Amino acid sequence: MDKYFVDLENIDIAKYIKIAQHIKKLIDDNLIEDGEKLPSIRNLSKLLKVNNVTIVSAYKKLESEGYAIQKVGSGTYAKRKEIAVNLKKRYGEVVRKISSEEMKKYIDFSGEAACSDVFPISSFKDVINKVLDRDGMEALAYQEALGYEGLRKSIDEFFWDNKIGKDNILIVSGAQQGIDIASKALINVNDNVVVEKPTYGGALTVFKWRRSNIYEIELEKDGMDLNKLEKLAKKNKIRCVYIMSYFQNPTGISYSIEKKRRLLNMAEIYDFYIIEDDYLSELIYNNNEYVSFKSIDYNDRVIYIKSFSKIFLPGIRLGYMICPKIFKESIQNSKVNTDIATSSLMQRALDLYIKEGMWKEYINVLNKVYKDRYMFMKEYLFQLKEYIEFYSPGGGLHFYIKLKGTKVNCMNLFYRCKREGVLITPGIIFYKNPEEGLNYFRMGFSQVGEEEIKKGIDIIKHILEKD
Amino acid sequence: MDKYFVDLENIDIAKYIKIAQHIKKLIDDNLIEDGEKLPSIRNLSKLLKVNNVTIVSAYKKLESEGYAIQKVGSGTYAKRKEIAVNLKKRYGEVVRKISSEEMKKYIDFSGEAACSDVFPISSFKDVINKVLDRDGMEALAYQEALGYEGLRKSIDEFFWDNKIGKDNILIVSGAQQGIDIASKALINVNDNVVVEKPTYGGALTVFKWRRSNIYEIELEKDGMDLNKLEKLAKKNKIRCVYIMSYFQNPTGISYSIEKKRRLLNMAEIYDFYIIEDDYLSELIYNNNEYVSFKSIDYNDRVIYIKSFSKIFLPGIRLGYMICPKIFKESIQNSKVNTDIATSSLMQRALDLYIKEGMWKEYINVLNKVYKDRYMFMKEYLFQLKEYIEFYSPGGGLHFYIKLKGTKVNCMNLFYRCKREGVLITPGIIFYKNPEEGLNYFRMGFSQVGEEEIKKGIDIIKHILEKD
Incomplete structure (x- = not known):
């Protein structure tokens, strides 16, 4: 009978979220006014027949989302949504x-997006025509689930010195999709997800869709405050940390090599994964060296996401991912169930573009x-x-x-x-x-x-x- | 204080799901053997300190997922996963x-996918070149969030007699993406979603991602068994019903006009939405008339999804959606946060293809x-x-x-x-x-x-x- 025991304590997580949602709605609907004092923890826990801790968590959640302010020794007060969400x-x-x-x-x-005035459109047109002449209908048919093999080979050769292997590369329709499908494969309801503060809004939305608990950790000049992250990791099971390695959006901050190494170590020690959004590493003006997290990821902890749309052509929606082995299959499934595959003609065109040296x-x-x-x-x-x-x-x-x-x-x-x-x-x-x-x-x-x-x-x- | 009351009873939903998951894992890990009798409802509810009803729900869930069999008067028995999931x-x-x-x-x-041998590739090549000559870099830049305006106009004109309005059409990267982004905008954890039985596996996966409760309702020769659906709707709040109006995948069944009208009525009465996946209505061999749910959707209850990839070119990943007004904004947001936008060159190519009569x-x-x-x-x-x-x-x-x-x-x-x-x-x-x-x-x-x-x-x- 013992094996049937399941810890239902965590269900209280759902309770505090529900309570916070309810109060948020009351505030949104003006049934609680701006500045109105919320019930004491004691009273509300009595009313709802839950532990004090559950109410404390609910109030903390409200606070972190800008719906409440705690005044020491006085209680918690509602805050109007206009100012917040x-x-x-x-x-x-x-x-x-x-x-x-x-x-x-x-x-x-x-x-x-990259500016369009310097893009050599006529050579891109040539590339598309070459692809259509060379591949015919193939160029317009479904690809293998991983994406066009030629492009995967080119990515491995030109960007990774053939160290990744074409079968470990998954073509996606841009970085936003990469974040979405990685999240579907990785993040469950109530998982703890850490992001940089501030961070890319499109990533915040995706993590919210997964109903994860999002923790923001401040950025320092050389990357996320890893002492704070470590403190958090000691108390809470972290599922993944989303970071932009170079010229972070919006701050422009890049990670030092020391922070890269330490964060990778922490991922192994505290058993979490790093989603590396390699945002704009092609555009280095100060001659700093380019070292991605993935390139020094000896413990297979990094989900690497790279967009071609940002830097190349915003309208073509292309990017790729490299995943830790244990997620390879689930992320591939996640891609198929998100949009089946990425536009195949464009994959072939980009491939030829890279091969003919035009990309460089x-x-x-x-x-x-x-x-x-x-x-x-x-x-x-x-x-x-x-x-x-x-x-x-x-x-x-x-x-x-x-x-x-x-x-x-x-x-x-x-x-x-x-x-x-x-x-x-x-x-x-x-x-x-x-x-x-x-x-x-x-x-x-x-x-x-x-x-x-x-x-x-x-x-x-x-x-x-x-x- | 009254307004602070929130019904936490539903939290027990989370409990029964957690219990079912736990038992599933025990079965998967061979800690419960195939055919082993599960504990009695009374004993398990005692052990876990929950109501009998919670255990009953957990066992029902296991049964519906093929992990258990109930034998009348005897109890519930485990079933090995090999045979199931x-x-x-x-x-x-x-x-x-x-x-x-x-x-x-x-x-x-x-x-x-459509066969490729009859596709006129050379005329498609001409279309792409015309677009690149006409639009230059525009053809390769980001679109408006809704998609390329020309294509939205063409869709409205050629497929809807200008009755929808271009601003009510959202271009997506195929029907699978349509289902994914509609779900993100529409479906929350534990929402009840109804599908046809059998149905398209890619839709089942998406609804599972949203952690919804999926109900399958049998198909009759002229569409879903609406008596069963009504019975369900009387007992449970349904959020949405996913259907394929013509030549359903996999059964090939199409809805009669009577069932279409009745289902639309029910959506209004029981306050749910219909996700219409217009799967293959271009291919009618028996001269039946084409009437989509959307075309007779007087109460704005239908989220219409149409793929061009299936029928046109599988490798181009294009489709569109028409949404009820109340979801327009959230579905648009959902698209942006899923993959920003759909490949723009292909949108322009398809537009010209339609306009020049080649589509027809x-x-x-x-x-x-x-x-x-x-x-x-x-x-x-x-x-x-x-x-x-x-x-x-x-x-x-x-x-x-x-x-x-x-x-x-x-x-x-x-x-x-x-x-x-x-x-x-x-x-x-x-x-x-x-x-x-x-x-x-x-x-x-x-x-x-x-x-x-x-x-x-x-x-x-x-x-x-x-x-």
């Missing part, structure tokens, strides 16, 4: 309403163009020095900027900039609790030339001066 | 090991080719009449076949066929409990000509005769 929602609505036609009229510091050539051109813009924007941002401070990432496509000495927060700035034809990315989308990002914004330079950078920053300066 | 797993492993090169050597009745022409050719094959296979299947029975769907790309008067089940048949160079699809993948599909298999004719159909069926006959 709705910020993201409203921002999303505003952005979605901009059509691609309208978008062209803006000075766009919010874009994340193009990345060199991009590095030159972007480095110039990077230097220019870095210089010109000093126009705003009274109102901002920022870190120079030494690569990538953007700066993450902190507002200081001004009452303007990033949402005020976003709306005012938009009225004057300038788009920036407010910091709120990079935090679980959007309020923590109110003093930050991101400025990218991939969609703007020098003239636009100047004009855009002048407009921002004017807005900040007025206040 | 592992069937699907092993089948998946076998199929995945077949490379696309090897696949060409098989007589492939398992394929679901191609569908007409396909209908001719497939109707001939359909008739031929239907006739030739009578060679097997001693061992099988089947339903003639009057359209689509396959027959669903029941084994009778033989001890061979579909898995024996699958392995033996494979050894002799023939691929069929075993019925097990279409049921929650794979065992229920052991007497069925699916035979498609999209990848095989008349000669191959003959040869393949002769081989199957030989196998069945030997037994």
Whole structure:
């Protein structure tokens, strides 16, 4: 009979989540007012017939999501959603309403995609025609589940010195899909997932879909605060840690080799996995060496995700993953059940593009163009020095900027900039609790030339001066 | 204080699931043997300190997943996994090991994609080149979140008489992705989801990912048994019903107009949504009229999903969705966070293909080719009449076949066929409990000509005769 015993204690996790959800809804529906005192832990645990600890957990959850404030010695107070979650929602609505036609009229510091003006479209057209002539219908049929074999071979040869093996590479439709299918294979309800703080909003959404518990850990200049992570790992079973190894989105921070090694060690000691989103490592302007987590992953702890869309062609939706052996099958299944396979013609075109040396050539051109813009924007941002401070990432496509000495927060700035034809990315989308990002914004330079950078920053300066 | 009350009774749902999972694992790990009697409800509820009802639910769940059998007046008995879930797993492993090169050597009745021999590749090449010349880099850049406006307009005009509106159409990367993102927007943990029995395995997986409770309801000759559905709806809050309106996968069954109307009515009365996977309605061989659920969806209850990959080009991964207003925003968000956007060049190519009349022409050719094959296979299947029975769907790309008067089940048949160079699809993948599909298999004719159909069926006959 003993074997039938199952620990149902953890079910209380579900209870505290349910209670927090209920209170969130009350706040959202205005049935609890902003600043209203929530019931004492004792009273609420009596009412709901649960342990005190369950209520404490529920209140902590509310707090971490910006729905409550704890005042020492006084209790917990509700906080209106407008200030919290709705910020993201409203921002999303505003952005979605901009059509691609309208978008062209803006000075766009919010874009994340590579600029299109330097792309050699005619040689890409040649590549597509060569593929169609060479492969005929094959080019338009289903691929093997892992993706087009030729492309997998090329990736292994050109990016990994043939050390990975083509059968350990899975082609996906961009990094966002990589994060989604890795999560489906890896993360279950109530698993603990750690992210950098701040982090990419698209990853936060995916982890929320899996109903995981998300922990944010602050970034230092050389990567995540690993002491904090270790403290957390000692108390809680961590399932995975999501990180961007180079020029993190949004901060631009890259991991030092020491932190890479320590994080990989910790993954082995505390038995968790690292999802490495190799975000923009092709764009290194300060001659630093490129060492991915995956390349020194001796314990097979890293799920490596690489997008080609960011750097190459945003409209082609291609990327790839390398997975630890134990997840290989489940991640492959997850891909099939997410969208069967990735567009095959584009896989073949990219393959030929890499093989004919055009990829390398193009990345060199991009590095030159972007480095110039990077230097220019870095210089010109000093126009705003009274109102901002920022870190120079030494690569990538953007700066993450902190507002200081001004009452303007990033949402005020976003709306005012938009009225004057300038788009920036407010910091709120990079935090679980959007309020923590109110003093930050991101400025990218991939969609703007020098003239636009100047004009855009002048407009921002004017807005900040007025206040 | 009243408003703080939250019903935590439902948490017991989580408990019964946890108990069932625990017992499943014991069975999988051989710690409970095949045929071993499970503890009595009374004893187990005592041990785990839960209500009797919780144990009853856990045992019912085990039964529905093929892990237990209830014997009236005697109790509940464990059932070995080999016979149940592992069937699907092993089948998946076998199929995945077949490379696309090897696949060409098989007589492939398992394929679901349109045949490639009749596709006019040179005109498609022309279309791609026209798009690249016309749009330049635009063709390779990000689209608006909804997808390329031109294609959305064409879909509205050519398939919906301009009744939907381009802004109510969302381009997705095939139907599988449509199901995935609809689920993310619609289905929460423990929501009740109803599917046809049998149904498409890729949908079952997606609904499982959402941790929903899946109910299977038998199909009749004119669609789902709606009396059973109504009974269920009276007792349980249903979130959504997933159906294929024409030539259902795998059974080939289509809904009568009466059932369509009644199901739409029920959706309104019992407040659920219908996910309509418009699977193969372009291929109607018996001159029946085409009326989608969406076209008579006066209460905005239908999430319509259409794939272009199935019928057009499997390698291009394109499809679209039409959503009820209340889900429009969440489904759009769900798409962005799943893979940002769908490959843009292919959207533009398909758009031009439709506009220049080539789509219509191609569908007409396909209908001719497939109707001939359909008739031929239907006739030739009578060679097997001693061992099988089947339903003639009057359209689509396959027959669903029941084994009778033989001890061979579909898995024996699958392995033996494979050894002799023939691929069929075993019925097990279409049921929650794979065992229920052991007497069925699916035979498609999209990848095989008349000669191959003959040869393949002769081989199957030989196998069945030997037994």
